[in-house]
Amino acid sequence: MARLFQATIPVLLALYSLPFAMADYPYKTMYFDQTIDHFNFKSHGNQTFKQRYLITEDYWKGGSYPIFVYTGNEADITLFLQNTGFLYDIAPQFGALVIFAEHRYYGESLPFGNQSYTAGNVGLLAIEQVLADYATLIQGVKKQLKADNAPVVAFGGSYGGMLSAYLRFKYPNVVVGAISSGGPIISAAGIGSQTYYFEDVTKIFNSVEASPRCVPTIKQGFAKISELAMQGRAGLDQISNAFRLCNPLQTQSQVHHLLLWIRNSLATLTTVNYPYPAAFEGNLPAWPVNVSCAMITNSSDPLQGLADGSILFYNGTHGSLKCIDIYGELMECSDATGCGSQGWDYQVCTEVTRPAGTNGVTDMFPSLPFTEKMRERTIV
Numbered sequence: 001m002a003r004l005f006q007a008t009i010p011v012l013l014a015l016y017s018l019p020f021a022m023a024d025y026p027y028k029t030m031y032f033d034q035t036i037d038h039f040n041f042k043s044h045g046n047q048t049f050k051q052r053y054l055i056t057e058d059y060w061k062g063g064s065y066p067i068f069v070y071t072g073n074e075a076d077i078t079l080f081l082q083n084t085g086f087l088y089d090i091a092p093q094f095g096a097l098v099i100f101a102e103h104r105y106y107g108e109s110l111p112f113g114n115q116s117y118t119a120g121n122v123g124l125l126a127i128e129q130v131l132a133d134y135a136t137l138i139q140g141v142k143k144q145l146k147a148d149n150a151p152v153v154a155f156g157g158s159y160g161g162m163l164s165a166y167l168r169f170k171y172p173n174v175v176v177g178a179i180s181s182g183g184p185i186i187s188a189a190g191i192g193s194q195t196y197y198f199e200d201v202t203k204i205f206n207s208v209e210a211s212p213r214c215v216p217t218i219k220q221g222f223a224k225i226s227e228l229a230m231q232g233r234a235g236l237d238q239i240s241n242a243f244r245l246c247n248p249l250q251t252q253s254q255v256h257h258l259l260l261w262i263r264n265s266l267a268t269l270t271t272v273n274y275p276y277p278a279a280f281e282g283n284l285p286a287w288p289v290n291v292s293c294a295m296i297t298n299s300s301d302p303l304q305g306l307a308d309g310s311i312l313f314y315n316g317t318h319g320s321l322k323c324i325d326i327y328g329e330l331m332e333c334s335d336a337t338g339c340g341s342q343g344w345d346y347q348v349c350t351e352v353t354r355p356a357g358t359n360g361v362t363d364m365f366p367s368l369p370f371t372e373k374m375r376e377r378t379i380v
C-alpha cells in the first residue's frame with residue numbers, strides 16, 4: 001500500500017477526482033537519459049540514469065498545442081496517473097499532450113539502482129535536482145517531438161503540487177503556468193500554522209451530518225484507552241481484543257504506537273474521502289469518512305467503535321487481514337502524518353518540514369507531540 005504525504009485536504013480531493021473509479025487511461029512508458037547531478041560537473045561527470053515518464057499522445061493536436069506535465073511526487077508514477085483524472089478530463093478539450101514524470105529515487109527512476117539509498121548516494125535526492133530533472137526532461141521531450149512552441153503547464157498534488165509551483169518559480173522559461181493542488185508550500189517551509197493539518201482532519205470528521213456523535217465518540221474511545229492502559233494486564237487485554245491485535249499489548253510504548261496507528265488511519269481517510277470507491281491509499285469504499293463514522297457510532301462501546309472505524313483504513317473493502325499488526329501497518333518516521341518509504345523519510349528530515357503532532361485541544365486526538373528533536377531521532 002502506498003503511503004503518501006498528506007496535504008491540504010479539500011483541494012487535494014479536487015485534483016485527484018476521477019469520473020469513474022479505477023480509471024484505465026492510455027499511456028506509453030518511456031525512459032529519459034537524465035543527468036545524475038545537475039549542479040556538480042565533477043561529482044558524476046556526464047553519468048545519467050533512466051528517468052521513467054508516461055506519455056499520452058492520443059489527445060494531442062501536435063505542434064503548438066499544449067503539453068500538460070504532472071510533476072511526480074514520492075511514489076511510483078503509475079499510481080499518480082491512475083488517480084489523477086483531472087488531466088485526462090481536460091486534455092481532449094485543449095488538444096494537449098499528457099506526460100507524467102517520475103520523481104528521482106522513487107518507482108523505477110533510481111539513479112544508482114538498488115544502491116540509491118546508501119549513505120554516499122542518497123544525497124542527490126534533493127528538490128533542486130528534481131526540478132532540474134523536470135526542466136531537462138520537458139526540454140528534451142519537446143525537442144524529440146518537434147514541439148518547441150508548445151506551452152507547458154505543470155500539474156501536481158500535495159508534495160507534487162509544491163513541485164509544480166516551484167517549477168514555475170524556478171524555471172519560468174520552461175513552464176508557462178502551474179496548477180498546484182493542495183501543495184502546502186508555506187507550512188513545508190516551516191512557517192505558518194503547524195497545527196492546521198490535524199485541525200482540518202477533525203473538521204472533516206465533524207462535518208459528517210449523518211453521524212453528529214462521531215467526534216465525541218472518538219474522544220471517548222481515546223479516553224477509554226488511556227484509562228484501560230493504566231489498569232495493567234486486564235486493561236491492556238481489553239484494548240488488544242477490541243482492536244483484534246495479533247500481538248497483545250505489553251507496554252506503554254506499544255499503547256503509544258497504537259494511538260499513532262489510530263490517528264494515522266483517521267487522518268488518511270480524510271485525504272481520500274472520495275464519493276466513489278478508490279484505491280489511491282488503501283482500498284476503500286465511497287465516502288470512507290462517512291463509513292468510518294457510521295462504524296464508530298454504531299457500537300454501544302466507544303472503544304469498539306473507535307477500533308472498527310480505524311481498522312477500516314488498514315483492512316479496506318473485502319480486506320484480508322486476520323488480525324492487526326500495528327508495527328507492520330505503521331512505521332514511525334520523520335513525518336507525523338504517516339510514512340511509507342525510506343525516500344520520504346529522508347526528504348522530511350532534510351528539505352520538507354512537516355506538521356507537528358496532535359495536542360488534544362485544536363484536534364480530536366490525544367496529545368501526541370512531535371518536536372524537531374523527536375523528528376531527528378526517528379530517522380530510519
Ligand SMILES: *[C@@H]1O[C@H](CO)[C@@H](O)[C@H](O)[C@H]1NC(C)=O
Nearest residue numbers: 033034044045046047048049
Ligand atoms: C561521457 O564522457 C566520456 C568521457 O569524456 C565520453 O567518452 C562519453 O561518450 C560521454 N557519455 C555521454 C553519455 O555523453
Ligand SMILES: *[C@@H]1O[C@H](CO)[C@@H](O)[C@H](O)[C@H]1NC(C)=O
Nearest residue numbers: 110111112113114115116117
Ligand atoms: C542489485 O543490483 C545488481 C545489479 O543490477 C544485482 O546484481 C544485485 O543482485 C542487486 N542486489 C539486490 C540485493 O537486489
Ligand SMILES: *[C@@H]1O[C@H](CO)[C@@H](O)[C@H](O)[C@H]1NC(C)=O
Nearest residue numbers: 207208209210286287289290
Ligand atoms: C457523507 O457526508 C457528507 C458530509 O455530511 C455528505 O455531504 C455526503 O453526502 C455524505 N455521503 C453519503 C453517501 O452519505
Ligand SMILES: *[C@@H]1O[C@H](CO)[C@@H](O)[C@H](O)[C@H]1NC(C)=O
Nearest residue numbers: 291293294295296298299308
Ligand atoms: C451496525 O450494527 C449492526 C448490529 O450489530 C450491524 O448489523 C450493522 O451492519 C452495523 N452498521 C455499520 C455501519 O457498521
Ligand SMILES: *[C@@H]1O[C@H](CO)[C@@H](O)[C@H](O)[C@H]1NC(C)=O
Nearest residue numbers: 244315318319321322323324
Ligand atoms: C478484514 O476484513 C475481512 C472481511 O473482508 C474480515 O473477515 C476480517 O475479520 C477483517 N479483519 C480484521 C482484523 O478486522
